[in-house]
Amino acid sequence: MRRLFGSVRARATLGATLVVAVALVAAGAAVLLSLRSNLIGEAGTQAERSARAVASELAAGTPYDKLSGLDGDDGPVQVLDEHKRLVAASEDLERISGTDSDRVKPQPAATPPGGDDDDPEEAGEALEPGEISGESVFSNGSATIDGQAQDYRFAAVEVETHDRGHLTVYAGSPLAAEHGAVRTALTVMLIGFPLLLGVVAAVTWLVTRRALRPVEGIRREMAAITQSEDLARRVPEPDTHDEIARLASTTNETLAALETSVERQRRFVADASHELRSPIASLRTQLEVAAAHPELLDLDGAVEDTVRLQRLAADLLLLARLDAGERPNDAKVDLAGLAREEAEGRTGVTVDAEPVDVAGSRGQLGRVLANLLDNAQRHARSAVTVHVRREGDRAVVGVADDGDGVPDGDRERIFERFVRLDAARSRDDGGAGLGLAIARDVAVRHGGTLTAGRGPAGGALFELRLPLA
Template sequence: MSRLFGSVRARATLGATLVVAVALVAAGTAVVLSLRSNLTGEAGTQAERSARAVAAELAVRTPYDKLSGLDGDDGPVQIVDEDGRLVAASDDLERISGTATADVTPRPANPDGDDDDDDSDGDDSGDDSRGSDDSGESLEPGGIARETTFSNGSATIDGDAEDYRFAAVTVETHDRGRLTVHAGAPLAAEHSAVRTALTVMLIGFPLLLAVVAGVTWLVTGRALRPVEGIRREMAAITASEDLARRVPEPATHDEIARLARTTNETLAALEASVERQRSFVADASHELRSPIASLRTQLEVAAAHPELLDLEGAVEDTVRLQHLAADLLLLARLDAGERPAGARVDLAALAREEAAGRPGVTVDAEPAEVSGSRGQLGRVLANLLDNGRRHARERVTVTVRREGGSAVLAVADDGEGVAEADRERIFERFVRLDAARSRDDGGAGLGLAIARDVAVRHGGTLTAGAAPAGGALFELRLPLAGRE
């Protein structure tokens, strides 16, 4: 179960279903409340219409037994006097609640049992007096209050019990004082509509949620199918260690297609890196084999014939082996992402220091400080000068200048130069353009590769071009200190 709900597909389906469920419940609640409010309002309007019809008859002195609204056809009606006594009610009214009184049997307003239908000599105060209803509204005799009060209750008429919406209207009569008419309208339509709506929701909502869950499950499954293909292919690549394989790229333009392309680009970069590492190890082994073999041969000869020991050659092979080991160690540190130190280095002073003691090297430099490792930058300059001296006819020129936010160190020679097609290849490791040149004269082909790697690690560039004198020109560009 935990594995099932740990999948993106299951979580997406569950999330979509929950969101739709909350939306449906909120919408259903709003619909039911609105429906109930509207139908209750309609029942209230009907009840008010009945109450005002009875009040209008009372205002024109209609006797209680002549009132048309007391037949019970339009709902229960009660008429209450100022003292809260029931003076008239619908026929066959058996029980009532929610009005001013629960009485269902009228009680006359005087001891003689008169309905006070006719004017009496002893009580004509209602002819000229003015009163006010509970809201403070002043009423003339025969006037009906504008305000209507509503309440909910129930009533039983001729054995049928129902819920009703009651409206209460006050009328000032000429002969019977102030009366309040309570008339009810049935809420059966409201209850029926609400029950129907709830039934539809209870049946329809689960079905709709099932449809939403099913559609979401299918859509997310279809959308995530390429991801599963990518995962399987990556698992196969990991198991086989075959970096030449690629994950399938869907023919879409969405995030999954971009993920597949990025994954393939990563695999391509990783494959190139591994191939470069293998080539580096193979070339390093080959380069190390020669001085080690030469040194071993000389030592074996010396062991058998001490008088034949070539001490100078052994020292040269040892020094060359030492330089090659140092180059390989530096390249390994650079490949591992070693960050240079943040010291300030004056390239002009560094150029003069490296050029000192080298015949044919001239320096034309203005102060230009950069941030980095003095040892590594000195190694770059030394490698460039060594390369220039090997190919120059007579002289090598070093210039340092400030250009915008960069310091530019240029090393130019007057040799034959580098063909344009080879100006990038010479920065590859173990590359020597002159295949006939011996390793003793030309080194292992790591100097320019180290120089470029150091330049990149310092946030700069190292490029090869043509010098004004016709030879090679190497330009090292580094950001000035404080402008990195």
């Protein structure tokens, strides 16, 4: 059973069919009850009309054997006196139920008219001679006339006569039309409802199948992408502009971001391997020379290569942590004091700072300032200037040099990893091209920005903007 209804299509079809089935049963029951009530009401009206016609004749003094309603054509009629004794009945009446008397043949009166000492309230409503009661009492019963048994709706009407006392007229109207109409309606429902449910189920199945067809296409394409590991492929996007189309669009955006991330990771690994190869090869060469000729050992060069290798490894580790989404601390950091600390001991660096506090990691923000200062000193002719100020709700740190500056077309590219604008520059002088990439990543992790522009002295100007603590 679970496997049978394991698909969305099957569950949607079942749910829609059940909802429609419940609605049809409720509507059918309401229709049958309403139809039955209306037909019974019509039968009661007809019975009351017949009873009042007989009562009118009795009020006018018509003898029992001359009453026009006793022929049985419109239904059974009984006339009872105030003692519930049958005094008149329809011709050919063989059996009756549902009235105050089940007798079918009139009985002779036990006492003469006017000799009754019973309480008149027992006879019903107090009426004047010749007056017919305005109220009718209805009941259901059955009767057999001339061998034909039927169900009837009976109406009872009271009348006060001049010479025969208080009488009650019972007249019945057949319920055969009501029974036939209800049976017909029920038969139509029993045949039509299953057919309608079948149509609803089929339409729901087809509509759901068509609506979910793009989802199956997305699933197949995703399975193919997973199997082939080709992130350049994309899932088909339907032209329906609905939720499924938005799902396909979001899936393609996710695949594009994943492809970019994987490509960036591959390029990062390749560039890191290339950058690590040079210091490792240099260090190995020096050690091999030292092993063969100890007197030729360049100890300072070996130490320099080792330090460079250590810094590169530290940069790669920090980038890996940033890519993993490591959240910075929320400690309060004095940017002015941090700028003075990083500038201390550096030649040609001046600091102009006002006290500004931000929230974040002191170590990572110090690394940003150190990288910016290293980059500025590498390209400056003689001077580097650091400004720390407050602008609205932001703290701004500006690092400017008097070098050649950064071309407009390269002011974003320099923040990419392993990018160095001067290709002819040696790696020993220029670094690995990770400093600015690390600085921007740290700035973004702290909710800020890092941009490159033109400084007042014509060189490069790097501005770090961070939210105030």
